[in-house]
Amino acid sequence: MTTVTRFAPSPTGYLHVGNLRTALFNHLIARRTGGKFILRLDDTDPERSKQEYADAIREDLEWLGLTWDQEERQSARLDRYEAAAQDLRDKGRFYEAFETPTELDLKRKKQLNMGQPPVYDRAALKLSETERDALRAERGMGVWRFLLDQERIEWTDGILGDLSIDAASLSDPVLIRQDGQFLYTLASVVDDTDMGITHVVRGSDHVTNTATQIQIMAALGFAAPNFAHHSLLTGPQGEALSKRLGTLALRDLRAAGVHPMALLSLMARLGSSQPVEIASSLDDLAAGFDLAHFGAAPTKFDVDDLYPLTARILAAQDLSVVADAVRAAGVPDDLAPLFWQVTRENITTLHDLAGWWQLCRDGAAPLVDAEDQAFITEALALLPEPPYGPEAWSNWTNAVKEATGRKGKSLFMPLRKAVTGRERGPEMADLLQLLQNKPTL
Incomplete structure (x- = not known):
């Protein structure tokens, strides 16, 4: 059987790292087995679903190389959901309920005060047709609930192992809202069946949804796919990410220069028993991916961990890969090879290239300790005007050493700080060749 997985985001906002975890896991499972990966936009909410978010979802996935074999939109499949709803009505597994949110809240509070679980009491099942007609006339259409078998x-x-949930502890789920909108719980069941989904990987916050969907599938005569629920991400101290997700949008990470x-x-190994290693490709990631390595414990995510990984990846790149970024930083083509050689191991993201070229083009604000002021003045007087060749640094430092008697760190560090305004950086013999103007105090 061909493996078929899906990623089903709602186009009501931008993708964040939590969404990515789900998309990546499903994509890697399909890629590892030569299967199919479907992008399914959950856009049944016409008020909140926006085309700009749908476009952004595609853009983010394409940036990461998470290409899809098929795209679907739930808004184009409403007739299929209506057919499934009618099937459930015909089988006596679907009923209309009319309680207002206030009434439901009062019921929950009463149950909690009595030490009972806050589960819907199925009062709507006791209504006569005359009572239903009266409520529709008074309140409009009701919501439609699926009648769970209380077993x-x-x-x-695939991650959490054997699970067992007592349906008697769950409220009959609402599958159609009062305004007629089909909710995810029903739409996903129909879609997963129609599209031949074999594996569903999603967050552990969906475990209860999965339990009810398994019953809905059975009621409709569908076979359930293989479910797996990955742990949810937290911040580096274990704090909830919910308030930070807006700053962890994939588009923002891309803009920040994350590779x-x-x-x-990082996301393919985070929360698993395997160490994080930089993969050469998605095929490389897929080959080593196995849900069995992941656990149920909340997974700590620190956005700062992405930058050392990005730096390591960039340091290994050939100029041909980053040529556009080097050119965008303003570097002339004839200096690009040397510039990339000088900077590749001294940047965190490609955004840092502009700062290095500004230093080479315009010079840096000198960093000079008070006790080195006279020394630097004398040293700079011994430096000729550019251009500087490969021997310029050696020739200059030898001349300064002979004139001042300084050597070792007391010679080289003050010169580096004066020329670059930094205590660390590239080999000065290489960097000096890129300077367009003679350093001055």
Whole structure:
């Protein structure tokens, strides 16, 4: 059987790292087995779903190389959901309920005060047709709830292992809102079946949804796919990410210069028993990917971990890969090879290239300790005007050493700081060749 997975985001906002984890896991499972990966836009909410978000989802996935074999939009499949809803009505598994949110809240509070679980009491099942007609006339259409069989729902989860949930502890889920909108719980069941989905990997916050969906699938005569629920991400101290997700949008990480393979390499191993290693490609990641390596514990994510990985990836790149970024930083083509050689191991992201070229073109604000002021003045007087060749640094430092008697660190460090305004950086013999003007105090 061909493996078929899917990623089903709602185009109601931008993708963030939590979404990426789900997309990546499903993509790698399909890629490892030569299967199919489907992008399915959950756009049944016409008010919140926006074309700009749908376009941004595609753009983010393409940036990461998470290409899809098929795209679907739930808004184009409403007739299929209506057919499934009618099937459930015909089978006596779907009923209309009319409680207002306030009434439901009062019921929950009463149950909690009595030490009972806050589960919907199925009062709507006791209504006569005359009472339903009266409520529709008074309140409009009701919501439609799926009538759960109150038995244990069991399955073997691809990450969490054997799970068992007592359906009697769950409220009959609402599958159609009062305004007629089909909710995810029903739409996803129909889509997963129609599209031949064999594996569903999603966050552990969906475990209860999975239990109810397994029953809905059975009621409709569908076979359930293989479910797996990955842990949820937290901040580096274990704090909830929910308030920070807006700053962890994939588009913002891209804008910050994070390399896509740094992000993919981290997310493919985070929360597993395997160490994070930089992958050379998505095929490389897929070959070593196995859900069995992941656990149930919340997974700590620190955005700062992405930058050392990005730096390591960039340091290994040939100029041909980054030529556009080097050119965009303003570097003339004839200086690009030497410039990249000088800077490749001294940047965190490609955004840093502009700063290095500004230093080479315009010079830096000298960093001179008070006790080195006279020394630097004398040293700079011994430096000729550019251009500087490969021997310029050696010739200059030898001349300064002979004139001042300084040597070793007391010679080289003050000169570096005066020329670059930094205590660390590239080999000065290489960097000096890129300077367009003689350093001055």
